[in-house]
Amino acid sequence: MSVNQHTHAGPPYGQPQPGYQGYQQPAYGGQPLPGVPHAQYGAYNGPMPGYQQPVPPQGYFPSLGFPSKGSPVSLNSDTSLAPNLIGSVRALPTSGAPPPASGTSLPSGHQGYSQFGQGDVQNGIPTSTAPMQRPPASQPFLPGSAPAPVSQPSTFQQYGPPPSSVQQLSNHMAGMTIGSTSISAPPPAGLGYGPPTSVPPVSGSFSATGSGLYTPYTASQGPPPPSVPQGLPLAQPPFSGQPVPTQRLPTEVPGFAPPPSSTGIGPSSYPPSTGAPRLPLMPGPPLSGQTVAGPPMSQPNHVSSPPPPSTLSGPHPGPPMSGLHGPPPPTHPPQPGYQMQQNGSFGQVRGPQPNYGGAYPGTPNYGSQPGPPPPKRLDPDSIPSPIQVIEDDRSNRGSEPFVTGVRGQVPPLVTTNFLVKDQGNASPRYIRCTSYNIPCTSDMAKQSQVPLAAVIKPLATLPPEETLPYLVDHGESGPVRCNRCKAYMCPFMQFIEGGRRFQCCFCSCVTEVPAHYFQHLDHTGKRVDFYDRPELSLGSYEFLATVDYCKNNKFPSPPAFIFMIDVSYNAVKSGLVRLICEELKSILDYLPREGNMEESAIRVGFVTYNKVLHFYNVKSSLAQPQMMVVSDVADMFVPLLDGFLVNVNESRTVIASLLDQIPEMFADTRETETVFGPVIQAGLEALKAAECAGKLFIFHTSLPIAEAPGKLKNRDDKKLINTDKEKTLFQPQTSFYNNLAKDCVAQGCCVDLFLFPNQYLDVATLGVVTYQTGGSIYKYAYFQLETDQDRFLNDLRRDVQKEVGFDAVMRVRTSTGIRATDFFGAFYMSNTTDVEMAGLDCDKTITVEFKHDDKLSEDSGALLQCALLYTSCAGQRRLRIHNLSLNCCTQLADLYRNCETDTLINYLAKYAYRGVLNSPVKAVRDSLINQCAQILACYRKNCASPSSAGQLILPECMKLLPVYLNCVLKSDVLQPGPEVTTDDRAYIRQLVTSMDVAETNVFFYPRLLPLTKADVDSDSLPAAIRNSEERLSKGDIYLLENGLNIFVWVGVNVQQGLIQNLFGVSSFSQISNTLSTLPVLENPFSKKVRSIIDMLHLQRSRYMKLIIVKQEDKLEMLFKHFLVEDKSLTGGASYVDFLCHMHKEIRQLLS
Ligand SMILES: [Zn+2]
DSSP, X not given: OOTTOOOOOSOOSSSOOSSSTTOOOOOOOOOOOOSOSSTTOOOSSOOOOOOOOOOOOXXXXXXXXXXXSOSOEEGGGSTTTXXXXXXXXXXXXXXXSOOSOOSSSOOOOOOOOOOOSXXXXXXXXXXSSOOXXXXXXXXXXXXXXXXXXXXXXXXXXXXOSOOXXXXXXXXXXXXXXXXXXXXXXXXXXXXXSSOOSSSOXXXXXXXXXXXXXXHHHHTTXXXXXXXXXXXXXXXXXXXXXXXOOOOOOTTSOOOBXXXXXXXXXXXXXXXXXXXXXXXXXXXXXXXXXXXXXXXXXXXXXXXXXXXXXXGOOTTOOXXXXXXXXXOXXXXXXXXXXXXXXXXXXXXXXXXXXXXXXXXXXXXXXXXTSOOSSOOOXXXXXXXXXXXXXXXXXXXXXXXXXXXXTSTTOOOOOTTSXXXXXXXXXXXXXXXXXXXXXXXXXXXXXXXXXOXXXXXXXXXXXXXXXXXXXXXXXXXXXXXXXXXXXXXXXXXXXXXXXXXXXXXXXXXXXXXXXXXXXXXXXXXXSOBTTGGGOHXXXXXXXXXXXXXXXXXXXOOOOXXXXXXXXXXXXXXXXXXXXXXXXXXXXXXXXXXXXXXXXXXXXXXXXXXXXXXXXXXXXXXXXXXXXXXXXXXXGXXXXXXXXXXXXXXXXXXXXXXXXXXXXXXXHTTTOOOOOOOOHHHHHHHHHHHHHHTXXXXXXXXXXXXXXXXXXXXXXXXXXXXXXXXXXXXXXXSOSOSXXXXXXXXXXXXXXXXXXXXXXXXXXXXXXXXXHHHHTTOOEEEOTTOOHHHHHHHHHHHHHHHHHXXXXXEEEEEEEEOTTEEEEEEESSOBOSSSSOEEEEEEETTOOEEEEEEESSOOOTTTOEEEEXXXXXXXXXXXXXXXXXXXXXXXXXXXXXXXHTBOHHHHHHHHHHHHHHHTTTSOHHHHHHHHHHHXXXXXXXXXXXXXXXXXXXOOEEOGGGTTHHHHHHHHXXXXXXXXXXTOOHXXXXXXXXXXXTOOHHXXXXXXXXXXXXXXXXXXXXXXXXXXXXXOGGGOOTTSEEEEEOSSEEEEEEOXXXXXXXXXXXXXXXXXXXXXXXXXXXXXXXXXXXXXXXXXHHHHHHHSSSOOEEEEEETTSTTHHHHHTTOTTSOOTTSOOOHHHHHHHHHHHHHHHHO
16 A cells, blocks of 8 residues: 555545535435433434444455465464463443433423523524423443433423423532532542542543533632632622632732832832722523623623722833732722732832742742842732632632523633533533634724634533533434535524524525424424424534435444554563553453443454564454564555454453463563554554544554654754754654545544653654544653553543544534634644544544634624534444534723633644744744733723823733733743753643643643642642742642642651651651652541542543652752743743733833
8 A cells, every 4th residue: 555645535425515515415314323322312303223333344364465474373372471361351341320310300490591682583592491401411421321312302391391490500509519529538420530540440430521620629729818809799699618709808908019120121119009899790600580681791800990090100111910919999890900000119029039040959948938138029919810810710600500591601710610501502611712702893803913712622521410412313314404504403593484494693594494394483483392402402412413424425333442562672671561461451341332332332453563563363263362463564454354353342352362462472572673654554454444433542662763664763953942943843754644644534543642752752753643633642751660650551541431533524614704714733634624533532622713704793793613523432423513602892892801811822822832833933932922912902002991001901801811821931842941852842732732721721820739738627629829939838748730740849847747647758858759659648638638639630631640849859940840930940931020021012012
């Protein structure tokens, strides 16, 4: 075969259609469906027969074209090495405790909500009655928990008229985990990603999503730190168990010391800020029956009111800031922004940040120590605090479900734990936007420079309390779509002419309603079956796809997993090969399954390789596995088909025998060289021959220098950093892998890569196929069994088990006036609209940017519809639809009031990280700074009240933009430290590209928790503190996590008793900084800390590496790198300095 051949020959999904090429309007009859597709899916149109296991692939036979080693070799020929263990017959994976309510009982409660502000949209979300309540969510994939398919529409009669909505609401509240989750108890299975750290995962145990995963802590944080006034009392009492937000103490009056002259920001006295009060927040989504007359004021900052005169500070050029911490002026109306004032006589004058510009590793001054004579500078307490913003949002919005029935509603922050009720718009777990109010014109959008983007996670896992999207089966006719733009039926389509036709909400085209879909309208113009149909009443749902949505007009076979293990010298010697083989024996019982299927439909195959490839025949009828060696790697083919991909249960004995034998067979290998390209080619060929999609799990250790296609050379050169050629470090060194990736995408072959390098192996090149096929990459540098095996095994278990769709194509449609113009993420695009992913798992996120192509109207707003066509793990072809309606504005102030900075940062980081491929890093950084300065200058110019040019006025919703942006600028990709390798940078770059908003949030601004402040008797987490060295006390122990690492920092003065309790040693000097886990000690402090760490692991999609850092130890440099508010050792600005710099930039733009 020719690997360079472009086999991706156009859209394989039928005839091109206007608007949605490749997906034909189907006409098909009755698709078989697994007994129950998803645990919560109620099929709408009848039960379906079980899915058929496909016939084993035909084609190759071992005797055909087997090149070098002749006939199959029985592995058992060396009997001394092959004990022929009968693979321990493992019980079928059992689910964790199944959720009590499995979806068969349908809650009857209803909740009303307001209209979209458009009285004329008849088929939008209802105004006062509620859609049917979905069955309580249970966890996906839990066998036994799936409801029987709801087979007839009449079933939905039981939804009936809405009973008391209050009851319903309280039920939901009772279901929330806030305040009731014990940290020391095992977390609810649905809360985190991944299996418990040391217990073999249970099938289907991954049911939580990344968003809002701070669950158990939210309510138990204790009273919020006393600094920000909540302008007005909450309209709703806080959720039970949640502390009532307290008034900030006026003692923390913000003040600004003059900045040091080195900041270049002129004179310097800051009058005290009158911290602008927050507006009363709408504490949550509207409740039943409540009418919201407009977009909820979820972001309290108003732009209409003048700043308090007393805050004006004259012509000072220094950085006035949004003073968050001042007591609220009692009568103040909402403020356009917080003003930071200059007046040296007010507020605290802080010393410089410790170690400012000082050379590491000097003895730092910790916060509690008196510093050197203080050059007066901006008081860090008076500038916007991420911790405070997070706390405020938790207090204000964590207690009520977020109901999606209102257009343009800004959701709670990703750091807030909240439940979502789908009432017509997609949950923020699926889609988050940079702004929920879009400028009506492109001129406005350009003026503001605020990027319009959506961060979409189509297969996001939901917490167990929420309901998975329903699966709708329209039978042979398939989903109802607009004739012109091919948008799918959704709550915003408007039925007219008595229900005989509908007008498209995206393109306005009128389409006949198919006879089978006809339904009468009620007196409000709404279809009477509104609540019976998810596609009319919900923001997210799925359609069963017909054969027209399938490649070659043929229903897909279930996918296959192929495990491909590097057995070169390093892999064997480190114990990795043995570890992987041992793990595979048990992990194969936890392959993804659908609904209540007894076993996974996924077939498995095994390959080992070094310079040559070894395929294994594990057919169930064999007494022993057979090995076939392919040494002609230049033209890769698969030497056997029958017996290569097998059902785990049928071939259990042979597989177990194989996995026992592999480590023995290669125990004495001296082969150090590896190939890589042929490995992927082999997997791809195997899937092609089996005519199925699938995933390759490749465990690889070294730069592939052996003679073969895709051979690489070591081209690492750190001298290129900060030169115009730096970008080449991020570019693949050959186009071979790009071409291979195309072939993989065409076949639905997703590649997950586990790397174990001891030196440079060119992640930028090896990662190409992983990246373009939607796969995941994991890296364990200098892998050591003792310290790294837990992390690797947890990652592997989760990766094998997680929900994944194959052969996926995503299209985002928009209403007239805007369109999707740019995409960021791990995927391949062969045209400008369709995002193709060989595999898409529940953690993968695609960021989409929109641009205007016409004017928008405030009345009609803007709509997005994300349609994802994919093959489920059982081989079922489906469409998942997410709809979101946004507001449109003619006033810039409305834009700034409805932005979400966390999402903005997600977009900006991905934009910048892509930029380094083509531009010098410095240019990328400058462009980021410039864009943000323009965003803030536009606000200042058009939205803020007139005030001194010396004031920095930040929009309330963007007051964290400077601090977060600075974190992006200082990140390893854009400003690497000396210890950061080229591979690290390429790796991080690839990870960030697929991150969701919660992940980028904690990645760029890590969470720092004072462990010694934790209350061992409560469930609560200690309140997080800001990421600065001056917040650390040498008498305390802290934990810092960023999604990839967990650091435990121990101060030099920590009490001996605490050290004993946590580490089991008697003194600071005896603490080992090579620990990869904390010792299990029977005392409250140890238990508490370990439970916190376990909880954090469950919240993240990857198992974090634990690193113990002793104060003043050499590892502390690594730790300080994550104290992102401080000046970094590599020259990254401190938060304070960066803020001053931003202010200067803004003033230049305004002058
Ligand atoms: Zn249309």
